[in-house]
Structures are given as structure tokens and as C-alpha cells.
Amino acid sequence: MTVDDDALGFAPLHDSPVPYMLRTRTYYQALGYTTPYRWAQYTEVPFAALPKPLSECRVALITTAAPYQPDKGDQGPGAPYNSAAKFYKVYSLSTEGEPDVRISHVGIDRKHTTAEDPNTWLPLAQMKRAAAEGRIGSVAPRFHGAPTNRSHRTTLDQDCPELLARLREDAVDAAILAANCPVCHQTIALSARHLEAGGLPTVVMGCAKDIVEHAGVARFLFSDFPLGNAAGRPHDVASQAKTLDLALDVLESARGPRTTVQSPLRWSEDPDWKLDFCNIERIPPEELARLRQSFDEQKEIAKGRRAEDGLKVKAAE
Numbered sequence: 303m304t305v306d307d308d309a310l311g312f313a314p315l316h317d318s319p320v321p322y323m324l325r326t327r328t329y330y331q332a333l334g335y336t337t338p339y340r341w342a343q344y345t346e347v348p349f350a351a352l353p354k355p356l357s358e359c360r361v362a363l364i365t366t367a368a369p370y371q372p373d374k375g376d377q378g379p380g381a382p383y384n385s386a387a388k389f390y391k392v393y394s395l396s397t398e399g400e401p402d403v404r405i406s407h408v409g410i411d412r413k414h415t416t417a418e419d420p421n422t423w424l425p426l427a428q429m430k431r432a433a434a435e436g437r438i439g440s441v442a443p444r445f446h447g448a449p450t451n452r453s454h455r456t457t458l459d460q461d462c463p464e465l466l467a468r469l470r471e472d473a474v475d476a477a478i479l480a481a482n483c484p485v486c487h488q489t490i491a492l493s494a495r496h497l498e499a500g501g502l503p504t505v506v507m508g509c510a511k512d513i514v515e516h517a518g519v520a521r522f523l524f525s526d527f528p529l530g531n532a533a534g535r536p537h538d539v540a541s542q543a544k545t546l547d548l549a550l551d552v553l554e555s556a557r558g559p560r561t562t563v564q565s566p567l568r569w570s571e572d573p574d575w576k577l578d579f580c581n582i583e584r585i586p587p588e589e590l591a592r593l594r595q596s597f598d599e600q601k602e603i604a605k606g607r608r609a610e611d612g613l614k615v616k617a618a619e
Contacts, residue, residue, distance in 0.1 A: 306318040307455040317573035319511040333594045347518040347559035348498040356554045358529040359475035362442035366486040367403035379418040379477035392464040393447040408483035410530030414575040419536035428546035444474045462496035481508040491517035505553040522562045527569045
């Protein structure tokens with residue numbers, strides 16, 4: 303920041319939404335993967351209006367968090383990326399109690415957040431609070447997991463229709479979708495688009511503004527927080543309540559597609575955390591080599607899990 307900028311009260315130049323598409327592209331190129339990933343992008347965006355007052359609506363939750371699997375390695379707070387904990391098919395679990403779903407399998411910001419508080423990525427407790435207060439009619443009996451498949455075709459042809467079918471089974475009137483990693487944000491955006499096209503109003507809660515807006519969704523609550531905290535700051539119930547309430551406001555008040563509202567909450571007064579995620583300018587060459595080896599290992603594990611899940615599906619059929 304220059305002296306003039308400081309005198310004018312400007313924020314630092316890097317105190318803006320993290321450019322996740324650019325960061326991930328340059329990061330993977332530095333690891334040796336030269337073919338850039340094609341992020342989903344649309345010009346037209348479907349939009350469905352609420353069919354009744356929000357206070358009368360049954361609202362569903364969709365997440366990219368994975369159910370805890372005790373036999374799949376470390377999935378606790380601070381766990382490194384664990385591809386063994388991934389899931390590749392839509393799942394549904396009861397909203398009763400406190401479901402144990404975790405985000406060790408995704409590319410969250412592991413430097414500035416530790417995934418200690420599930421309420422930062424699964425706003426279920428706050429949805430129940432909103433139902434008890436009459437802000438929404440009720441919480442759907444199940445919440446649903448959207449797989450973070452990198453394949454656009456798999457997400458669009460397999461996962462999105464399955465999510466819509468399950469929400470229709472639950473007779474919901476609207477859905478909240480919470481994202482975690484960069485690809486999670488794309489998955490959630492594509493899912494929200496499909497639900498809207500099917501007549502179901504949605505609101506996306508996320509931290510990767512560029513990815514969600516690139517895809518194009520009807521309603522988006524953007525929290526300028528490290529990835530993995532779309533539902534509020536950890537161990538900060540007031541933050542989590544405010545974030546969910548803002549998402550409900552967007553769900554209720556949007557009058558057309560591409561409605562984005564940014565939460566006024568800040569992660570920290572120091573914006574330097576935004577400089578770290580997948581920033582090759584801050585990663586020494588020897589660390590890049592180690593990361594490449596680790597990434598290759600995790601890809602092999604994920605490939606095995608995907609094959610294993612495929613066999614399970616065939617056996618069930």
C-alpha cells in the first residue's frame with residue numbers, strides 16, 4: 303500500500319476475494335500438470351421462485367463433506383488431504399442428532415483453518431435453530447452429500463439428477479448448498495443450477511467467489527473466509543448464526559439469477575491469509591517436488607476408491 307493509498311483509507315491490494323481458479327491453475331502447472339482444468343461456465347442461469355413464504359418451507363441441506371469412515375485413516379481436525387475418505391456416489395443421512403461428516407478429503411485451507419468445528423461447513427444446527435424460531439417451516443428429514451467429481455459429465459448426468467430426485471422424495475421447497483474446496487464449489491454450483499432448472503429454489507454458501515460466479519448460480523452468499531468455513535467462523539456461534547441468516551435472506555429476497563451477497567463478516571483484520579493458498583510464489587522448489595509426489599500418491603488412492611465404489615454399486619444391483 304502506498305502512502306496515498308493509506309491516506310485515502312484504501313484496503314491492501316490483496317484484500318480481495320482469492321482468485322482460486324488462477325491459483326489452482328498455476329499451482330498444478332508448477333507440479334507438472336500442463337493441461338489446465340476447464341472450469342464450468344455458463345451465461346444463462348436458471349432461477350426458481352420460492353413457492354410459498356420461507357416460514358412455511360421445508361428446507362434441505364446439501365454438502366460436500368464426507369461421512370466419517372473409521373477404517374480410512376486420519377479424518378480429524380488438521381488432517382492432511384485424505385483421498386481415501388472421498389465418496390463418489392450421492393449419499394443421504396438423517397438430520398436427527400449431530401451427523402459426523404468431515405472435510406479431510408478436500409482441498410480446504412489447511413494453513414489458516416483446522417476443521418475443528420463441523421458447524422463451519424455443515425450449517426445443520428443453525429438450520430434447526432431457524433426452524434425452531436419459525437424463520438423456516440422445517441428442516442428436511444435427510445441431508446444429502448454431493449460427490450466432488452472432477453468430471454463435469456459425471457456431476458451433470460449422474461449426481462445432479464440423483465440429488466433432485468432425493469429432494470423431491472423428501473418433498474422439500476428449497477435447498478441450501480454448502481461448499482468446501484475449489485472443486486466442491488463447482489460441484490455445488492452445478493447442483494444448484496440443476497435444482498433451479500427443476501423448479502427448486504436454492505442458495506449457495508461458499509468462499510470461492512470466482513468459481514461459483516463463473517459457473518453461474520441463482521443465489522450465492524459469499525463469505526470471504528478460508529476454504530472450509532462457508533457456514534461461519536469456527537467456535538463462533540454468533541458468526542454461524544449470522545451466516546445462515548444471511549443465506550436465508552438471500553434465498554428469500556433474490557428477484558433474479560446471479561444474485562450474490564457478500565457477508566460483512568471478516569476472517570481477520572489482517573488479510574495476509576489470502577496470499578497463501580496454492581500460491582507458488584510462496585512455495586520453495588523442494589516443497590513443490592514433495593507436493594507433486596504426495597499428489598500422485600493420493601491420486602492412486604482415489605483411483606482405488608473409485609474402483610471400489612464402482613464394484614459396490616454393481617454388487618448392489
